[in-house]
Amino acid sequence: MCSALTPPPSAVTHRLRLFAPTSNPIPIHTRIDFRPRASSLNDTVPSPSSSFYDLLGISESGTLLEIKQAYKQMARKYHPDVSPPDRVDEYTQRFIRVQEAYETLSDPRRRELYDRHISSGLPLAFSSRRSNRFDEELEARSEWKSNWQSQLNDLRRRSSQKDSRGNVSWGARMRRQRDEQVAAD
Amino acid sequence: MILMMMMMMPVYASSLRVSFSSSPSSSSSSDSVRTHLSRLSSSPLLAPSPNDGFQAHVRRKPGVAHAAPLSDNSGEYHSRRPPTPLLDTINFPIHMKNLSIRELRQLADELRSDVIFNVSKTGGHLGSSLGVVELTVALHYVFNAPQDKILWDVGHQSYPHKILTGRRDKMSTIRQTNGLAGFNKRSESEYDCFGTGHSSTSISAGLGMAVGRDLKGRKNHVVAVIGDGAMTAGQAYEAMNNAGYLDSDMIVILNDNKQVSLPTATLDGPAPPVGALSSALSRLQSNRPLRELREVAKGVTKQIGGPMHELAAKVDEYARGMISGSGSTLFEELGLYYIGPVDGHNIDDLISILKEVKSTKTTGPVLIHVVTEKGRGYPYAERADDKYHGVAKFDPATGKQFKGTAKTQSYTTYFAEALIAEAEADKDVVAIHAAMGGGTGLNLFLRRFPTRCFDVGIAEQHAVTFAAGLACEGLKPFCTIYSSFMQRAYDQVVHDVDLQKLPVRFAMDRAGLVGADGPTHSGSFDVTFMACLPNMVVMAPSDEAELFHMVATAAAIDDRPSCFRYPRGNGIGIELPPGNKGRPLEVGKGRILLEGERVALLGYGTAVQSCLAAASLTESHGLRITVADARFCKPLDHALIRSLAKSHEVLITVEEGSIGGFGSHVAQFMALDGLLDGTVKWRPMVLPDRYIDHGSPADQLAEAGLTPAHIAATVFNVIGGTREALAVMS
Numbered sequence: 001m002c003s004a005l006t007p008p009p010s011a012v013t014h015r016l017r018l019f020a021p022t023s024n025p026i027p028i029h030t031r032i033d034f035r036p037r038a039s040s041l042n043d044t045v046p047s048p049s050s051s052f053y054d055l056l057g058i059s060e061s062g063t064l065l066e067i068k069q070a071y072k073q074m075a076r077k078y079h080p081d082v083s084p085p086d087r088v089d090e091y092t093q094r095f096i097r098v099q100e101a102y103e104t105l106s107d108p109r110r111r112e113l114y115d116r117h118i119s120s121g122l123p124l125a126f127s128s129r130r131s132n133r134f135d136e137e138l139e140a141r142s143e144w145k146s147n148w149q150s151q152l153n154d155l156r157r158r159s160s161q162k163d164s165r166g167n168v169s170w171g172a173r174m175r176r177q178r179d180e181q182v183a184a185d
Numbered sequence: 186m187i188l189m190m191m192m193m194m195p196v197y198a199s200s201l202r203v204s205f206s207s208s209p210s211s212s213s214s215s216d217s218v219r220t221h222l223s224r225l226s227s228s229p230l231l232a233p234s235p236n237d238g239f240q241a242h243v244r245r246k247p248g249v250a251h252a253a254p255l256s257d258n259s260g261e262y263h264s265r266r267p268p269t270p271l272l273d274t275i276n277f278p279i280h281m282k283n284l285s286i287r288e289l290r291q292l293a294d295e296l297r298s299d300v301i302f303n304v305s306k307t308g309g310h311l312g313s314s315l316g317v318v319e320l321t322v323a324l325h326y327v328f329n330a331p332q333d334k335i336l337w338d339v340g341h342q343s344y345p346h347k348i349l350t351g352r353r354d355k356m357s358t359i360r361q362t363n364g365l366a367g368f369n370k371r372s373e374s375e376y377d378c379f380g381t382g383h384s385s386t387s388i389s390a391g392l393g394m395a396v397g398r399d400l401k402g403r404k405n406h407v408v409a410v411i412g413d414g415a416m417t418a419g420q421a422y423e424a425m426n427n428a429g430y431l432d433s434d435m436i437v438i439l440n441d442n443k444q445v446s447l448p449t450a451t452l453d454g455p456a457p458p459v460g461a462l463s464s465a466l467s468r469l470q471s472n473r474p475l476r477e478l479r480e481v482a483k484g485v486t487k488q489i490g491g492p493m494h495e496l497a498a499k500v501d502e503y504a505r506g507m508i509s510g511s512g513s514t515l516f517e518e519l520g521l522y523y524i525g526p527v528d529g530h531n532i533d534d535l536i537s538i539l540k541e542v543k544s545t546k547t548t549g550p551v552l553i554h555v556v557t558e559k560g561r562g563y564p565y566a567e568r569a570d571d572k573y574h575g576v577a578k579f580d581p582a583t584g585k586q587f588k589g590t591a592k593t594q595s596y597t598t599y600f601a602e603a604l605i606a607e608a609e610a611d612k613d614v615v616a617i618h619a620a621m622g623g624g625t626g627l628n629l630f631l632r633r634f635p636t637r638c639f640d641v642g643i644a645e646q647h648a649v650t651f652a653a654g655l656a657c658e659g660l661k662p663f664c665t666i667y668s669s670f671m672q673r674a675y676d677q678v679v680h681d682v683d684l685q686k687l688p689v690r691f692a693m694d695r696a697g698l699v700g701a702d703g704p705t706h707s708g709s710f711d712v713t714f715m716a717c718l719p720n721m722v723v724m725a726p727s728d729e730a731e732l733f734h735m736v737a738t739a740a741a742i743d744d745r746p747s748c749f750r751y752p753r754g755n756g757i758g759i760e761l762p763p764g765n766k767g768r769p770l771e772v773g774k775g776r777i778l779l780e781g782e783r784v785a786l787l788g789y790g791t792a793v794q795s796c797l798a799a800a801s802l803t804e805s806h807g808l809r810i811t812v813a814d815a816r817f818c819k820p821l822d823h824a825l826i827r828s829l830a831k832s833h834e835v836l837i838t839v840e841e842g843s844i845g846g847f848g849s850h851v852a853q854f855m856a857l858d859g860l861l862d863g864t865v866k867w868r869p870m871v872l873p874d875r876y877i878d879h880g881s882p883a884d885q886l887a888e889a890g891l892t893p894a895h896i897a898a899t900v901f902n903v904i905g906g907t908r909e910a911l912a913v914m915s
Contacts, residue, residue: 064457107455144526145534151524152541155548158522162432162547169432174399175547181402 340368362880382705385418417642429520448571525554601626668708696750697841703879712846725790729756733767798893
């Protein structure tokens with residue numbers, strides 16, 4: 001059903017080929033946006049479901065410099081002191097969110113947690129408050145746990161293969177030799 | 186009840202061990218049992234704490250070191266030794282075997298407090314040790330050192346390991362003369378399997394031990410702990426490549442804390458680690474491809490509608506299986522079975538994985554990817570940009586380090602300023618270093634010229650050849666690598682730079698003896714191995730002003746490679762050239778600093794300062810001697826040497842380097858020139874033919890026999906004034 005996923009060649013751009021009900025596969029870029037977009041780009045406050053990256057207008061693999069530049073741009077634009085008087089509340093809200101986005105993305109550790117948060121697909125709004133982050137950390141760690149548990153199971157299964165006659169590596173030969181000696185004693 | 190508990194206690198040869206289970210018991214009887222047991226199990230070295238001996242600490246935050254405050258207002262850390270009741274009962278790993286998981290967690294917390302307390306008193310490497318506390322506890326709990334071999338790459342994170350392996354009482358002497366080494370040392374303890382200091386050697390050594398074990402028919406385990414920083418070096422891949430091929434059973438633990446350079450930060454804040462490997466490792470953690478697929482799936486679902494939702498969920502599951510199940514192609518391709526990522530601060534997880542791997546009969550090489558945080562458990566370290574990698578003595582309560590006040594700055598800082606001045610004048614000047622932006626001072630250069638400073642990760646060999654490539658294109662690369670680490674890149678220096686006569690400039694910091702880091706880090710051999718190369722210009726400044734001039738000289742030498750060496754430590758306080766811009770020196774010309782008679786001291790590098798001090802010592806005994814600064818080892822100042830040899834009875838060459846260096850070149854020239862056929866006596870003063878152990882710089886210099894007193898004594902001994910020699914030495 002699903003055609004082979006090409007592994008991402010670099011951290012910067014990814015292309016995924018996903019099957020479609022129609023015959024031609026659609027090449028889709030990293031950031032797909034099916035949310036309804038306002039006609040004018042920057043006027044409405046984005047919905048809480050948009051990510052910090054969307055908020056700053058950069059790609060998910062943006063560098064620290066890009067993040068800084070985007071933040072400075074946004075901050076200058078949406079600061080309550082320079083916003084048009086009829087849109088102060090809206091702009092202030094946006095400014096606060098931009099601030100939060102910058103704080104999270106500029107710290108490598110928090111950015112990493114945030115990346116994990118998005119990948120887990122939770123619908124909750126991300127907050128940098130400690131308790132929420134702790135819950136997320138727990139959740140992310142438990143994902144890891146199921147991961148390595150299956151890897152350990154796999155290791156056990158492979159170990160029987162490693163001892164078979166077919167394995168001619170140096171290590172396998174030495175192990176067989178050692179086992180034969182132990183059996184002989 | 187009490188009788189039953191007594192019968193459950195296994196008795197060991199050395200001390201009485203207590204195994205206390207966490208089964209509930211009535212409070213009064215358990216109290217009396219506890220006090221009785223606490224009297225019985227007193228370790229021979231450390232008395233149990235005055236607190237109620239085995240009561241578990243209430244932990245305020247998971248994973249944070251906790252020291253019970255003596256008063257409510259004294260804060261979390263205090264400069265008295267924090268109570269460590271459980272750690273007090275552990276002298277060797279065998280004492281840990283009966284602890285429960287809860288007790289092991291408590292042990293980890295106590296171990297963390299102990300590390301912080303010890304390093305606060307002595308200085309040393311803090312952040313890395315804090316990051317591996319849980320890992321150390323888990324390793325020693327699951328494996329049986331010293332039969333099982335546990336290797337620590339670099340070794341600067343092995344402070345918890347040393348505490349748990351019988352050296353806790355000596356931790357106050359770490360990195361000091363005659364004390365514990367700051368890295369692993371085979372002669373120090375049987376639990377230190379392999380001497381480390383330079384990075385990326387643990388997998389190679391571990392594989393050697395695994396293969397040796399196989400050949401000898403033994404059954405112990407071999408575990409090599411290596412960081413993601415050390416993983417950027419080629420030797421790690423050479424080792425993994427070989428390990429995958431040989432298929433011998435061994436465990437590699439990749440300690441991933443996203444720290445590659447020292448510090449992994451610029452002067453302005455934390456920075457992402459250099460190298461493509463780091464982003465590959467974080468992709469393993471954040472599972473980005475999975476997320477993208479999910480986004481796609483969500484989007485497709487929304488667009489197409491209800492029935493597709495099921496399909497999308499299936500796609501999700503399929504993708505998860507494909508991506509997470511495959512582990513990591515990078516390590517798998519090399520033949521190592523990949524397990525991870527694992528939370529490196531969760532002892533339960535670590536122990537279950539290690540136990541599982543240990544008990545699996547045949548594994549071949551396995552790589553466990555453990556994710557830790559450098560400096561974990563000490564908030565000041567967690568927040569610092571350099572994660573408190575290497576610290577001086579500090580106050581645990583505030584995290585403030587006690588940095589001595591020096592009137593001058595370090596040679597490292599002067600070098601960085603000199604290079605910045607050169608780079609301002611010449612846009613072709615670029616700097617290269619190998620993950621040592623802090624130690625080489627090039628973080629200063631980076632701030633001024635962000636696009637002209639290259640951090641290649643821990644890859645000295647690549648750094649040299651990379652610099653050679655830059656030189657081919659007409660740039661002026663300054664390859665700044667510690668003298669000791671330059672040893673790694675020697676073939677590249679010879680073959681890629683010197684043979685082709687490419688104008689690469691080598692700035693070798695930490696030349697000579699380096700103090701607390703010890704012989705693994707001392708730059709004893711660079712004069713020897715650089716000066717024997719046909720095309721290399723070799724020079725050494727005797728003070729910081731000379732350093733500025735030599736940076737300018739090196740920048741000006743554009744037709745052949747050049748190098749200069751400078752030591753750890755601070756300048757002497759001489760006036761610096763204006764605008765930090767040095768003047769290029771005349772190549773192959775030294776200078777005379779003091780005019781005297783009978784004996785001439787020809788010094789090379791900062792040993793000249795010791796010569797000047799020796800001259801004032803001899804003057805107080807009525808002998809005014811000549812002191813000259815050779816400046817260049819290659820090409821030698823022939824005229825200077827000829828004139829010194831002809832007008833003095835004795836010529837003593839002094840350098841802080843091994844045999845085969847400056848003194849040997851002078852002797853070679855003198856012999857060929859016929860200067861040794863006359864009446865002049867030549868004597869060399871070099872580092873002795875043995876490794877000088879770690880200690881204070883003054884102690885090391887005394888051990889090496891290169892102090893001003895030693896030099897003055899040598900002067901007197903050669904001219905027959907043995908009484909003065911003795912007087913000077915006492």
